[in-house]
Every structure is written in C-alpha cells, then in structure tokens.
Amino acid sequence: MIPVRGKGMGRAPLTIPMLLILFIGIVLLLSTPPAQAATTEVYMVKYASDGTTVLNETTVTYGQMEENLPVQGDGVAHYFHQGPMFGEKFESDPWDVNETTNIESRDFGAVKGTDIKDLCELVDGMSPGERVMIHASDGLRKYFGYANVYDPDPRQGQMVLTWWRADDGYVPDYPTGMRLVFFADDHVFGHWDMHECLSPEYWYNYTDHDVGRPSSGGLSVKYVDEIVIYSTMDPPKLSSIEISPVEVTLNVSGTRQFTATGYDQYGTEIPNIIFVWASDNETVGKINDSGLFTALSAGNVTIMAENGTVNKTVDATVKNSVPASTPIPSPTHLPEPVLTIINILPSSVTLNVSSTQQFNAIAYDQHYNEMFGVTFNWTTSNTSIGTINNTGFFRANVVGTTMIKATNGNADGTGSVRVSSPAPAETPKVKVAPSSPPTTVTTTPNATSIPSPSATPASVQTATPVPASSVQGFEALFAIGGLLAIAYVIKWRKTIK
Incomplete structure (x- = not known):
C-alpha cells in the first residue's frame, strides 16, 4: 500500500x-x-373470451369507492387469515380444521373497504363460469371463481378490497393497502375455510414445493392496483344498424340529414363506426359520405347505410314544389307539430380525461320538420365517467364509456362518449x-x-x-x-x- x-x-x-x-x-x-408503496386507485377491466378485447374498463380511487359504493367493515372488528404451520403440528393436521395455530400473526386489523363484487359491477360484472384476477403492483396475482365473488359461503365471507385501517387511517398511510381481506362470518378465514369454500385451483400453499402446506393468509393480496374479469362473452361485432329518420318526404331541392347507429350482438351501441351511404336512384336524390341527402326530382328512393356485410335501408319520397297558384292552407288548418325525434350532434366522441365537448340537440316534429325554441334536459348514464350541464356541455372525469341523453317530454335522443387516458409525455433523458x-x-x-x-x-x-x-x-x-x-x-x- x-x-x-x-x-x-x-x-x-x-x-x-x-x-x-x-x-x-x-x-x-x-x-x-425503495420499499413497495400502498396503492390509492384500482384499474377495472373486463376482457372478452379472446382475453384481449376490452369490453369495459374504468379506474376508481379509494375516495370514489367510499363516496359511491357501500362501505364494508365497521372500523372496530378485526379480521384474520391463517399463516402456514410447521413441525409436528403440520404433519398431523396440515389443514388445522379447528383453527388453533398461527392466527394472531395474520391479524389484518380493524379495516374498511369495498366489496369486490361492487367493483366488478362498474364494468358490467361477472357471469357464472367466469373468473377474476386480483393483481398487485409488485406482480403478485390471485384468481377466484364467480361464486367466491358473487355468492360466497359465510365461512369465506365477502371479498373486500380494504383502503382504511384503524391503526393507520386511509391509504397511502395504511402501508399495505389496498389489500384483499376475506370477511368470514367468525372473522377468521382459516386453512379449512379455504379448503371448503374455494376450488383447489385457487388454494394457496406457502411455497411452490410445499404443495401440501396450505396458507389462507397468502390469499390476502396487498398493494392491489388492478382487477381483471375474464369473460366468456365473444368479442362484440356489428350486428345491426338503425337509421334516423325512418321515413322522409321532402320537396325537390330540399335536403335532409340521415344518421346511422350500429349495435353489437348484445344490443350495445358500438361507437365510432364509419358507414357507407348510398342512394338506389340518384336521379331522384343523392346522399354524401356524411349522410346528407339532396332531393333532385320527384320520385321514390331507398337510402342505405352499410358497414361490411351489415346494412339498413329507409325510404324517401321527393315531391315537386307546390305551384304558386295553388292556394296554401291557412296555418290554422295544419296539424299542430308534435316533438317526435331528437338528434344529438355529434352522436359519438372519444375524449381524453379532463377534456370537454359541446353537444347540440335538434328537435323534429312528426313530419320531420325541424322545431325551434325547444329546451332539453341533458343527462349522462354514468356521472363518474363524466358530467353534462343543462346546455349540453360535457366534461370527462375518468376512463370509461357513458351514454348521454337529451329529453323533452316523451321524446329523447342519445349519444355516446368514450373517455381514455392521454398518452404520457416523453421524459427527456439526461446523460x-x-x-x-x-x-x-x-x-x-x-x-x-x-x-x-x-x-x-x-x-x-x-x-x-x-x-x-x-x-x-x-x-x-x-x-x-x-x-x-x-x-x-x-x-x-x-x-x-
């Protein structure tokens, strides 16, 4: 040296x-x-039977869960799972039927949370034969069947995603939240409860090589950040088309706007479909790519909206204009216009979270003449996805899909909004x-x-x-x-x- x-x-x-x-x-x-941090929101998604097509999705925070969904737990009673057993006790009774060993070590405290079933319903829920995956931010994942979520045995109790614990408060101060806890009827979800309530494929063993060493505590997933439903439903595909208005009469040189809406095999509207419009008699009238029809001469014409092999047609009649010499009936003799149809423009949009969109509604009477001075009542089917005021101004809140509706009396019109997350900005690299x-x-x-x-x-x-x-x-x-x-x-x- x-x-x-x-x-x-x-x-x-x-x-x-x-x-x-x-x-x-x-x-x-x-x-x-760094140490793993508690999660404060969970991404909910439902996949079709191909495992990749998203049928529905949304993201919900613990605050939204507490405000909008039933709260499970009173904040006083403790809930326990059971840890693994070793030595002579394990050799003689590996399932510990009477729940006598390693209970206190799995005291998850006096907790509050939200039923996994209620969270699944935010993305259209589960059906028998389907399963759900609970995913943690550290990569751990556990699977459960439909009955465990929707029809649990009392010995198992509700599957609850907990976001509050008496000793810590809310996440992220609750360090292992959000955490999955089973609310068993006796407050202890033991090894034998797991054996009796869950299919063997969903059991948890302490280690991979200790196949016969059960541990119900291993099912209590912490840091939950994603809940995935694997559905048996086929991916949605265009099954039918509806055109509005369904019947039209107008004079030569007149115009009329047609709109088309596509629906899948489950009757659910499919947004953002591009339709091909056609007229079977372009001498009588033509229609452009956006569905605007222009009357050219007297006669009958069939209008078609098409996408792939699915199409829909409606009829239109074109008449010559009334000659000037023909007396026109006094308005007092004409039937009173009745609000019959409401069209919403645009009919469907895709927005980023926090974006806005102005919707407009157009009213038509029983003859499909536009009516003016009509007021509308605007609503949305899912206020957690977005809100709309009485002027049709929509604001996107969280990722998901919602329907908007404009109503007046018995008439209504609908549109759809899909809210997605904006692409993250690229972080510059420092060398x-x-x-x-x-x-x-x-x-x-x-x-x-x-x-x-x-x-x-x-x-x-x-x-x-x-x-x-x-x-x-x-x-x-x-x-x-x-x-x-x-x-x-x-x-x-x-x-x-």
Missing part, C-alpha cells in the same frame, strides 16, 4: 483501496430499491459523461403479462425492478471516485518531493 503522508507524520493515512471500498459502499447504498471508461448496466423491467382465461395461473414470481436513477447515480459516483484517486496521486507526489 502507498501511504498518503511520509514516515513520521503522525496518524496513519487512508489508502487507495480504502477509498475504493468507501466508494463502492456509497454506490450500494444509493442503489438499494452524465464519465471521466473513466463507462460501465454498462443492464436493467430488466418487472414485466408481468396477463394470461388468457384458459391458461392455468402461473406460480407466483416477484421481480424487483432496478430504478433508472440508480444507474445514473452509479455513473456520477464513479466519476467522483476517479477524481478522488487523481487528487490523491498528485498530493502523494508532492509529499515525496
């Missing part, structure tokens, strides 16, 4: 190897991954040039793919991501270490002289 000072200069100096050890220690300290040859660091993201409904759930595996900031910090500290070493050599040479 090379001393920093000459002989007889007092205290033993630091050496270059000691500086390197200190440098490596600092790097290891900075590269330690720090090292003073010595750079060290290549390879990071592996903790990617977790969602299996198709037919696949057997894979063994639980958790990978810890390496933050990008740790790599940049390593490069910076490596440069600092190089500078310290150079300074040390220069000072040593001066001392020798």
Whole structure:
C-alpha cells in the first residue's frame, strides 16, 4: 500500500483501496430499491373470451369507492387469515380444521373497504363460469371463481378490497393497502375455510414445493392496483344498424340529414363506426359520405347505410314544389307539430380525461320538420365517467364509456362518449459523461403479462425492478471516485518531493 503522508507524520493515512471500498459502499447504498408503496386507485377491466378485447374498463380511487359504493367493515372488528404451520403440528393436521395455530400473526386489523363484487359491477360484472384476477403492483396475482365473488359461503365471507385501517387511517398511510381481506362470518378465514369454500385451483400453499402446506393468509393480496374479469362473452361485432329518420318526404331541392347507429350482438351501441351511404336512384336524390341527402326530382328512393356485410335501408319520397297558384292552407288548418325525434350532434366522441365537448340537440316534429325554441334536459348514464350541464356541455372525469341523453317530454335522443387516458409525455433523458471508461448496466423491467382465461395461473414470481436513477447515480459516483484517486496521486507526489 502507498501511504498518503511520509514516515513520521503522525496518524496513519487512508489508502487507495480504502477509498475504493468507501466508494463502492456509497454506490450500494444509493442503489438499494425503495420499499413497495400502498396503492390509492384500482384499474377495472373486463376482457372478452379472446382475453384481449376490452369490453369495459374504468379506474376508481379509494375516495370514489367510499363516496359511491357501500362501505364494508365497521372500523372496530378485526379480521384474520391463517399463516402456514410447521413441525409436528403440520404433519398431523396440515389443514388445522379447528383453527388453533398461527392466527394472531395474520391479524389484518380493524379495516374498511369495498366489496369486490361492487367493483366488478362498474364494468358490467361477472357471469357464472367466469373468473377474476386480483393483481398487485409488485406482480403478485390471485384468481377466484364467480361464486367466491358473487355468492360466497359465510365461512369465506365477502371479498373486500380494504383502503382504511384503524391503526393507520386511509391509504397511502395504511402501508399495505389496498389489500384483499376475506370477511368470514367468525372473522377468521382459516386453512379449512379455504379448503371448503374455494376450488383447489385457487388454494394457496406457502411455497411452490410445499404443495401440501396450505396458507389462507397468502390469499390476502396487498398493494392491489388492478382487477381483471375474464369473460366468456365473444368479442362484440356489428350486428345491426338503425337509421334516423325512418321515413322522409321532402320537396325537390330540399335536403335532409340521415344518421346511422350500429349495435353489437348484445344490443350495445358500438361507437365510432364509419358507414357507407348510398342512394338506389340518384336521379331522384343523392346522399354524401356524411349522410346528407339532396332531393333532385320527384320520385321514390331507398337510402342505405352499410358497414361490411351489415346494412339498413329507409325510404324517401321527393315531391315537386307546390305551384304558386295553388292556394296554401291557412296555418290554422295544419296539424299542430308534435316533438317526435331528437338528434344529438355529434352522436359519438372519444375524449381524453379532463377534456370537454359541446353537444347540440335538434328537435323534429312528426313530419320531420325541424322545431325551434325547444329546451332539453341533458343527462349522462354514468356521472363518474363524466358530467353534462343543462346546455349540453360535457366534461370527462375518468376512463370509461357513458351514454348521454337529451329529453323533452316523451321524446329523447342519445349519444355516446368514450373517455381514455392521454398518452404520457416523453421524459427527456439526461446523460452524465464519465471521466473513466463507462460501465454498462443492464436493467430488466418487472414485466408481468396477463394470461388468457384458459391458461392455468402461473406460480407466483416477484421481480424487483432496478430504478433508472440508480444507474445514473452509479455513473456520477464513479466519476467522483476517479477524481478522488487523481487528487490523491498528485498530493502523494508532492509529499515525496
């Protein structure tokens, strides 16, 4: 080793190897991954039978759960699961039928939360034969059947996503929330309860190799950030088309706007469909790509809206204008106009969260003549997705799909809004040039793919991501270490002289 000072200069100096050890220690300290944080919202999604087509989706925060859905738990009673057993007790009674062992270690406290069933209903719910996956931000996932969610045995109780605990308060102060807890009727969901209430494919064992070592506590997923319903429904496809108005009579040179709406095999409107419009007699009248019909000469014509192999037709009659010499009946003899049809424009839109859209409504009487001065009552089918005021001004709140309606008396018109998340802005990358040859660091993201409904759930595996900031910090500290070493050599040479 090379001393920093000459002989007889007092205290033993630091050496270059000691500086390197200190440098490596600092790097290891900075590269330690942060602890997993509690979640405050959950993404709900329902997939079709192909496992990829989204039938419905939304994101809900714990605050929205508490405000809009029934709250489970009184904040006083504690709920327990059961931990694994070892030794002689396990060998003689691995299921611990009487729930006598390792209960207190799985005391999840006096908690409050929301029934998983109520959350599933936000995306049109589950049907018998379907299953749900509870996913955690650390990659853990657990699967359950329809009966466990919608018709649980009292020994199991409701499956509750908890977001409040008496000792901590709300998430994120509740550090392991949001957490899945089973509200068993006796407040203890033990190994034998798991055996009797869940199908074997949903049981939890302490480790993969301890197949016979059950642990109901392992079903209490913490840091829940996603709930996925794997449906048996076929992906939606266009099944029928409706055209409005259904019957038209107008004079030569007149125009009329037609609108078409597509529906899937379940009767649900499909937004953003592009229709091909056609007239079977362009001598009588023509129709453009947006559905605007122009009358050219007297006669009858059939209007068609088409998408792929699905189409719909309506009839239109064009009449010559009334000659000037023909007496026009007094308005007092004409039938009173009756509001019959309301059209909403635009009929469907896709918006980002926090975006707005002005909708307009047009009223028509029984002869499809436009009516003026009509007021409308505007409503939305799901106020959590977005709100609309009495002028038709819509504001998007969260991701999902909602219907809007304009009504007056017995007449109404509908439109649809799909709210999606905006694409995240790209974060600029900062490069720090090292003073010595750079060290290549390879990071592996903790990617977790969602299996198709037919696949057997894979063994639980958790990978810890390496933050990008740790790599940049390593490069910076490596440069600092190089500078310290150079300074040390220069000072040593001066001392020798």
